[in-house]
Amino acid sequence: MDIDVNKVAMLARIRLTDDEAAELGPQLSGILGYIETLSEVDTEGVAATAHPHDAAMPLRANVVTNTNRRDELQASAPQTESGLYVVPKVIE
Amino acid sequence: MPFSSLSEIKSRLDAGETSAVEVAQLYLGRIAAHNGSLNAFVHIDPAHVLAQAEASDRYRSEHDAPRPLEGLPIAVKDIFCTQDGPTRCCSRILEDFHAPYDAQVITHLKEAGAVLVGKTNMDEFAMGSSTETSAFGPCRNPWDIETIPGGSSGGSAAAVAAALTPAALGTDTGGSIRQPASLTGITGLKPTYGRVSRRGIIAFASSLDQAGAMTRTVKDTAMVTAAISGHDSGDATSVESAPVVDWLGACDVTDMKGLRIGRPKEYFIEGMDAGVRASVEAALEKCRELGAEIIDISLPHTKYAVAAYYVIAPSEASANLSRYDSVRFGHRCDNPEDLLDMYTRSRDEGFGSEVKRRILTGAFALSSGYYDAYYLKAQQVRTLIQQDFIKAFEQVDLIATPTSPITAFKLGEKTDDPLTMYLSDIYTIAVNLAGLPGLSQPCGFVDGMPVGLQWIAPAWREESVLSAASAYEAATEWHSRVPAAFGSDGGES
Numbered sequence: 305m306d307i308d309v310n311k312v313a314m315l316a317r318i319r320l321t322d323d324e325a326a327e328l329g330p331q332l333s334g335i336l337g338y339i340e341t342l343s344e345v346d347t348e349g350v351a352a353t354a355h356p357h358d359a360a361m362p363l364r365a366n367v368v369t370n371t372n373r374r375d376e377l378q379a380s381a382p383q384t385e386s387g388l389y390v391v392p393k394v395i396e
Numbered sequence: 397m398p399f400s401s402l403s404e405i406k407s408r409l410d411a412g413e414t415s416a417v418e419v420a421q422l423y424l425g426r427i428a429a430h431n432g433s434l435n436a437f438v439h440i441d442p443a444h445v446l447a448q449a450e451a452s453d454r455y456r457s458e459h460d461a462p463r464p465l466e467g468l469p470i471a472v473k474d475i476f477c478t479q480d481g482p483t484r485c486c487s488r489i490l491e492d493f494h495a496p497y498d499a500q501v502i503t504h505l506k507e508a509g510a511v512l513v514g515k516t517n518m519d520e521f522a523m524g525s526s527t528e529t530s531a532f533g534p535c536r537n538p539w540d541i542e543t544i545p546g547g548s549s550g551g552s553a554a555a556v557a558a559a560l561t562p563a564a565l566g567t568d569t570g571g572s573i574r575q576p577a578s579l580t581g582i583t584g585l586k587p588t589y590g591r592v593s594r595r596g597i598i599a600f601a602s603s604l605d606q607a608g609a610m611t612r613t614v615k616d617t618a619m620v621t622a623a624i625s626g627h628d629s630g631d632a633t634s635v636e637s638a639p640v641v642d643w644l645g646a647c648d649v650t651d652m653k654g655l656r657i658g659r660p661k662e663y664f665i666e667g668m669d670a671g672v673r674a675s676v677e678a679a680l681e682k683c684r685e686l687g688a689e690i691i692d693i694s695l696p697h698t699k700y701a702v703a704a705y706y707v708i709a710p711s712e713a714s715a716n717l718s719r720y721d722s723v724r725f726g727h728r729c730d731n732p733e734d735l736l737d738m739y740t741r742s743r744d745e746g747f748g749s750e751v752k753r754r755i756l757t758g759a760f761a762l763s764s765g766y767y768d769a770y771y772l773k774a775q776q777v778r779t780l781i782q783q784d785f786i787k788a789f790e791q792v793d794l795i796a797t798p799t800s801p802i803t804a805f806k807l808g809e810k811t812d813d814p815l816t817m818y819l820s821d822i823y824t825i826a827v828n829l830a831g832l833p834g835l836s837q838p839c840g841f842v843d844g845m846p847v848g849l850q851w852i853a854p855a856w857r858e859e860s861v862l863s864a865a866s867a868y869e870a871a872t873e874w875h876s877r878v879p880a881a882f883g884s885d886g887g888e889s
Contacts, residue, residue, distance in 0.1 A: 307760060316714060316759040317721075318752060319740035328753060334815055335757055339703045342773050345780065352775035353782065355633070356589040356603060356831025357855055362636050364629050376496040382728035389723050392732050 307332055398426055398559040399878050402468055402616035405562055409456075409467050416456070416467030420449035420511055423469050427514070427560045430882060433541055436555040438474055438532045439481050439515035445469075448511040455509065463509030465623055470505055471555050471564040474515040475522055476607070477596040478502050485598045486530040487520045489720050489727045489746030499596025500631065501565065501607050501624040508623040513561050517551030520748045521717065522572055522600045524548050525820045526810065529750040534807055537580055538879040539845055543804035546576030552610045553580040558882040563611045563620055567597060569604045570705055571799075571824025574836035577610055578799035578848020581838040581877060583865070584610040585617045588855045589831030590635035592621075593628030601712035602633070604705075604828040613875055614837060614865045618643040621858065639856050646859035647866040653687035655864060658792035662698035663823055668801040675840030675847040676798045679868065683796070686867055691792050695784040700777050701826040706818060707761050707774035708829070714758030720746065753814060782830040789854045794864055797823050799836040799848030827852055835861040838874035846874075 309329040313320045320328065374387055383390040397405070397414075408414045424442050431437050452467040477483045477495035484490040498506070505512065517535040519527050527535040527550025537545040538558035545554040549566030553576035556564050566573040568586035577584030585608045592607045599605065609620035622643050627636045659680060664673065680690050722728035722742035729745055732738030747755070761770035788795060801822060810817045827834040832852055839849035849868070851861040869875055 309756065312756050312760045312763065313752075314740070315763060316743075316755045317718070317736075317739040318743045318747070318755065319737075320744060320752075324744075324749070324752070327749075328756060331753060331814055332756060332760065335706060335753075335818075336760070338815055339707055339761075339770065339774075342700055342703050342707070342777055343769075345697065345700055345773075345777050347773060347776035347780070350776040350779050352772055353603075353778040353829075354775075356782070356829075357635070359590065359633075359635055361632050362629075373496060377724075379496070380493045380725040382722055382726070391723055392734050392738055394735055 307336065397422060399612070399883065400562065401613040402562045402611060402619060403613065405468060410462060416449040416452040416511060417446060419467060420445050420469060423513060423561055430558055430560060433536065434538060434554050434558060434560070435517055435533055435535045436551045436558070436560055437471070437514045438484070438486060438517050438551065441481055441514070444480060445511060445513050452509055452511060463507070464619065465505065466509035468510050468563065469513045469561050470510045470620065471513045471516050471552060471561040472502065473518050473549050473552050473564070473566050475518060475567055475598045476502055476565065477598065478512070481515065483598070485521050486518045486532055487746065487748065487751070488531045491727060493725050495596070497596060500593035500628045502596065504624045504626070516555055516564060519548035519550070519750070521598070521713070521751050522548040522567055522569055523713070523750050523754050525571070525575060525817055527551060528807065528811055529748055531748060536807070537804045538882050539581065540804065543806055543845070544579070546579035546800070546804065548572040549610065550576045553577055553582060553584070556580070556582045556610050556612060558879060563609060563616055565607055565620070565624070566610050567605055567607045568828065569600050569709060570828050571821040573608045573610060574799050574824050574834055574848065574850060575821060577836040579804040579846060581846030581874070582610055582612060583614055583617050583835065583837045583875065584608060585621055585835040585858070585861070586827065586833065587621060587625065587858060588638070588833045590633055591625050591638055591858070593626070593631040593634045595628055595630040599716040601709040602716065603712060604709060614862055614869050615644065615647040617835070618647050618862050641859045643859055643862055646862045649863040649867050650870045651687050652683055652864060652867050655688040655794065656792040657683055657688045657690050658693035658788050658795040659690050660693050660695045660698065660788070660795060660797060662695050663797040668798060669803065669842065671842030672798050672801060672803065672847050675842065676849060679839040679849045680796060682871060683868065686871055693788045693791060693795070695788060695826070697777065697780045697784050698826060701781055701829060702818060702822055704774040704777040704781065705825045705829060706757065707770050708778065710754040710758035711761050711771050712758070714755045714762065717751070717755055750814070778829045781826050785830045785832060794860055795852040797850045797852065799823060799850040803842050803845035803847060823850060831855060833858045833861055835865050837865050837869060839872070840874060
């Protein structure tokens, strides 16, 4: 299968270098070609798996359990200011 | 002592023959001597290890009874969040990350009195089967350092196999505990999906990921698994009503009388190494001698498992890894022009090539117009794979297979062709898709390299694999072999 690797990369928010795109294109085609063996399987009327054991999601009490740990949580951030995350200007 | 089992070290600690500090010093010494050639650990803080050991010795002296893992060293894969030290998932994108909390399994280990010895090497974000995609360089197999230790939990496997630690934690999404355990001659168990909390384990594929133990013996695996299991309200997929039996007691079994073991014909096929086949067939013969009945079974959708996995796992990964946006944590590129430039360039710089390959595969499979043909189809095939197991378990108690079709391969041998690498997990992937417990244990050697035997049980029946594996272990000596290059400076016993 021929896929537009740069388009898929943009969906995934990854900017590939030209060299990467040239390498990944054929590799992805190879992987997707292998995956196409799935089309041999008759899945008419088969339910898609939603959970490995079909387990129900448990409920918990709707109460606040986490505390304010802003400083610790922001310690690993690339850039913060006054307790806020800093990103490039979004609106000109 | 270095190659002693966790249970043996525990006995010596309980008898007062040694202390947690002495044990910690022994393994820290071995790490200092051997990690340079293996690259099994990516983070070690000796002072912090000794402080934990001292605290354990103090606890022991102040309390009537020690805790279940009192003073026992355990290494953990770099995928587990720990408040102490870095948590990087062996990725450049997390190079400056420090987790603000401990993973639930880390909390369990601490509460059980274990001494955490450091972070082990792994494939970046657990994506790989050889521990070659790590941002910290490849890990090596102690049985031959020109070969890979398997992956993605290769650092944990190599560390246990070379006795740099008596036990380690790994995670298993498509075989990442069992395949490296097999390739390095140790024991590893992937528990039933939902048995162990995933909270604080960096997510790869959330419907497949489970954490588990990697050790030198089956009983050690039972000890560690018991310590980390249990419902956690912080992980909605950890199951509340999971039946728990006495796993340590299950390891006292020494025969297989009345056990019906299934031998799936689809797992003994072309492409498997002749030596591996001979070792596994000999292991099944040993099981027969121990009283088991070997029954030929069929798991007809086996050959589609790898294809289904390489839709489902990358799809979940592409969603999980979207959180690395360089805003709240993670690598950020220099001088971004705008928001889009920041996202796309930071992610290109931060992720390695295998991670990008998987994210792109997933992004494609989930993209508009392809979802039904790929993701939905794969989840339907997954249901058929689960049904294969359910039908088989009407006939047999357990299934035995090879863990890997081959023994450890040379570094670099499969890095050029991602598909060949993916096929090395052909025997382990279906177990994750079906959410079942699976254990690998050593069952032979081919040209000096270990071979693994895989046991698969119905969901929640960990005791069943532990009993069978214990009986096999008691009747064989494969688990007690030591890699020659790491056995000579052995210490007292």
